[in-house]
Amino acid sequence: MKYVAYTIIILALGLxxxxxxxxxxxxxxxxxSIxxxxxxxASLCAIILMLILLTSKRIEEKVKQKK
Incomplete structure (x- = not known):
């Protein structure tokens, strides 16, 4: 999932x-121009969404480690 998110970020940045x-x-x-x-x-929105997804996955891993 992490590699998919990074790929989408790179594609959105290129776009x-x-x-x-x-x-x-x-x-x-x-x-x-419009x-x-x-x-x-739209590409900035996609980048922000992928960064939120990566952050939530990181938080989820830390929560699982504490249990």
Whole structure:
């Protein structure tokens, strides 16, 4: 499960970087720039969710060790 989460984080990071190149700062909310902003936001959400999952798995392992 840990490797899947890391793989998703790397893919989301790559997708965010790729879409950052699509941004037109002169017209940020028009055309391909808005699509780029939406996908960057979605990739950040995916990264945050995977980090939460990894943290919860770490906590779960520590709780199991104490029992």
């Amino acid at each position: 965010g970087i790729f879409n950052a190149t699509k941004l037109n700062f002169n017209a940020l909310f028009q055309g391909e 699509i780029g902003l939406i996908t960057i936001l």
